[in-house]
Amino acid sequence: MKNLMIKDLHVSAEDKEIIKGIDLEIEEGSSHVLMGPNGNGKSTLLAAIMGDPRFTVTQGSITYDGKDILSMPVNERSIAGIFLGMQYPQEIPGVTNSDFLRAAMNVRRERPVSLFEFIKSMDKAIADMRLSEDLAHRFLNEGFSGGEKKRNEIIQMEMLKPSLAMLDEIDSGLDVDAIKLVADAINRIREESNMSLIIVSHYERFLEYVRPEFTHVLVDGKIVVSGGRDLYEKVDSEGYDWIYKEYGIEPRFEAKNNERVSIGTCAVKDTLKGDMF
């Protein structure tokens, strides 16, 4: 069974601990949603599984299909079947979508994909996402709108056929129709294959379409509560406050209060005053 096993995972970025001990098992073919307030570790968890160089695993283990993936470079994790649909896909000028995807398909095949087969499947994936045909020849995500980038992530997922797909806020930047398209594509792939799924999402509508079986709520780098569909429904209608109360925890809020930096300036002024008088 291609299970993902995460044990006692601790992850830091620039010496700041973000994930503070997570245990999670994703069974082959199961579907999960990670919830929780922003800035509490959901994206970091997915990035650490993929191997994002901005993050360092300081403790714990992650195995997939019995293999220690923390010892693998990012590309080998992908070849092992792990896919991350990113929240902010990179724009790479000069590299066309089709050259990129063809190379990415070929690294996981014994024989390179024929040009005919490639064009056929790429055209289909592009049509499924209702994007224009010239997407294949455009540079990778360059000049794409937010929604086009997200749909391009799904095109890549369709063509690379991962066994574990992680989708980080794939629904943000998508309009109502596109959310349905993306959800349909995910559901279709899951019907055709035994693809496991971890999604990070805030939108009830998206979750209603995809209907993940398991819910995990991350607060301050830890999974504080896990449950079934009823849990995301409850979070959706009531928010997180009841969780904070019930489990006696406090969320970590993103440091967006830049104004407070001015405290430093005040302190300097105070010091000056002190010197003067």
Place this chain on the structure above:
Amino acid sequence: MKIAESMTLTPERGFQEYEIDCTEAELQLDLKEDCELFVRITKASALKIKARLNEGIRASVLFWNDSKDPLVANESYEVGDYGDLTVAYGECNDASTKRKTDILLKGKESRAMLSSASLVNTNKEYRMDLENSGVRSIGNIRNYAVVLKNGKLMIDAIGKINKGAKKAQSHQTSRALAFEEGQNATILPELLIDENDVQASHAMSIGKVNESHLYYMMSRGLDMKQCTMLISEGYLLPITDYISDEKLRSALKDELERKIEGSCLM
């Protein structure tokens, strides 16, 4: 057609192919018809080119350096009223090049594109002067280079707008991918402007492959070398777009791809 040591060329209309295969060549180019020229330099150590583009003529020249010997080139071009000139260089050979290119946009509404693609594993040194004198003239410089371990690239690109060249434009973009620590690539973009009513811009980047780009591409299964190759191809292959002949263009693309694949990109 082979080019002899010293000659005056007046290309006919359409696509023409030339080969320069002599130690010293002095070439006078009279561009009187719309044309597209492909010039393969198989051997030349000293090359002098003087060209004039007549009024309203549209011409492009791609110099493809295949020489095994070091090349020193001195080229000057003059563009008349409404003329549209493209001068492009494919510099992916193993011998050094020292080139000086002067383009004068003399006529009103004249245009020029000066473009290079270099896979650098030896010394490549370009000095480019693109000067606007004509009203509403437009000058563009584009340099793309992949600098390998033993390569050294130096580009001095000067866009100059003379007094009186009202509404003229001078733009340049230079990008170099370098794989070594330290400076083995130097690009000096300069804009000298002596007129108020103009538009000018320059963009420049030198460095290793962006780490976030690398992570994104690797997350789809490509290893470092494959990522670097794709990005390098993205830098260099567009130079072949100046050739409209499909057979030649794809042959040049294959040639470049082979060279990129064969070079040590790490």
